[in-house]
Amino acid sequence: MPINLRYDDSVVAATRFLRKFRPHPLVWGGNAQTLFGALFPWQAGPYKAVGRLVDLEDGDRLMVHDDCPRGWTDVHPSALLVHGLGGSHASPYVERAAAKLNAEGVRTFRMDLRGCGAGEPYARGGAHCGSWDDVRAVVEHIGELCTRSPLHLIGYSLGGSLALNLAGDLRGEPCGNLMSVMAVCPPVDLHAVDKSFSRGAGRAYSRHFARMMWKQIERRLATMPDPPEVDTSRVPRHIRQLDEQITAPLHGYASVDAYYNHASAGPRLSQILLPTQIIAAADDPVIPAAAISEFQLSDAIEVVVTKGGGHLGFVGRFGDDPDRRWIDWRVVEWVRAQTTDAHKPQSQVVYA
Numbered sequence: 001m002p003i004n005l006r007y008d009d010s011v012v013a014a015t016r017f018l019r020k021f022r023p024h025p026l027v028w029g030g031n032a033q034t035l036f037g038a039l040f041p042w043q044a045g046p047y048k049a050v051g052r053l054v055d056l057e058d059g060d061r062l063m064v065h066d067d068c069p070r071g072w073t074d075v076h077p078s079a080l081l082v083h084g085l086g087g088s089h090a091s092p093y094v095e096r097a098a099a100k101l102n103a104e105g106v107r108t109f110r111m112d113l114r115g116c117g118a119g120e121p122y123a124r125g126g127a128h129c130g131s132w133d134d135v136r137a138v139v140e141h142i143g144e145l146c147t148r149s150p151l152h153l154i155g156y157s158l159g160g161s162l163a164l165n166l167a168g169d170l171r172g173e174p175c176g177n178l179m180s181v182m183a184v185c186p187p188v189d190l191h192a193v194d195k196s197f198s199r200g201a202g203r204a205y206s207r208h209f210a211r212m213m214w215k216q217i218e219r220r221l222a223t224m225p226d227p228p229e230v231d232t233s234r235v236p237r238h239i240r241q242l243d244e245q246i247t248a249p250l251h252g253y254a255s256v257d258a259y260y261n262h263a264s265a266g267p268r269l270s271q272i273l274l275p276t277q278i279i280a281a282a283d284d285p286v287i288p289a290a291a292i293s294e295f296q297l298s299d300a301i302e303v304v305v306t307k308g309g310g311h312l313g314f315v316g317r318f319g320d321d322p323d324r325r326w327i328d329w330r331v332v333e334w335v336r337a338q339t340t341d342a343h344k345p346q347s348q349v350v351y352a
Contacts, residue, residue: 168268
């Protein structure tokens with residue numbers, strides 16, 4: 001049976017490693033959290049990663065950025081971080097988490113999805129929720145590179161969907177050294193996201209993402225030798241139109257609904273056997289957290305739904321964590337907990 005999302009402070013108390021999210025007193029509401037989280041300045045340190053290209057079966061290549069902390073050995077943990085739509089290895093939420101994990105002694109790999117970031121020149125295809133085999137290829141590559149290191153997969157938004165789709169598709173089969181999965185604000189039902197984008201504030205986000213992605217597509221087509229044939233006769237005004245015009249046909253789907261059906265992670269949640277945590281916000285204006293309640297969860301999954309936080313915002317109060325970026329510290333705690341084997345989720349739903 002599908003699960004019901006409900007508020008229960010007793011469950012929060014039982015999850016001893018999870019610090020309850022308390023929004024910054026000046027950043028209230030999902031839109032404010034989303035915008036402030038994206039626009040608040042973040043000063044990244046100097047780039048010190050080693051870039052690694054991963055070959056894919058269709059001839060495309062992926063760029064992966066390897067940050068190895070001093071003193072790391074093959075028995076220490078590693079993490080693969082996967083960004084969201086329109087992002088890259090340099091997205092602030094990815095850079096922040098990587099820096100904090102490195103400080104914990106965790107080797108991190110920041111993946112550029114197809115056509116994104118530093119990997120843009122090496123691929124003809126694009127990033128979409130159905131491309132979890134790309135993540136599988138990177139996980140296997142890391143397994144060959146770090147033969148004994150337990151790997152933890154962390155995905156944000158679209159990247160979270162890919163992480164869940166991969167974990168469900170594996171059905172317990174080994175994949176490199178993959179040991180756990182964490183998904184932050186993942187779209188588990190693309191039809192629900194489509195509905196969210198068609199009303200209220202969702203329309204503005206849909207237009208924003210469509211404009212952003214269209215600029216990237218135009219730039220790539222202009223600079224790509226022998227570019228793929230796509231319909232550029234009209235400028236998509238919203239995400240569904242972009243998916244219908246570009247994403248679905250470019251990646252072999254008969255229609256946009258066929259793409260949404262195949263790429264939605266929800267039906268695969270019951271098949272996940274790896275320890276998995278999903279963190280979502282009830283006030284996310286982009287991804288409806290309530291969609292998770294429509295699907296059956298395996299016993300390996302814990303869902304944490306915060307009252308606030310927006311989409312990848314989670315700007316918290318000063319003093320609750322070493323800084324205001326609540327979600328970064330939950331990533332660190334998840335990897336730490338899996339490394340010490342202190343937390344084993346039991347298909348529960350937590351409101352934090």
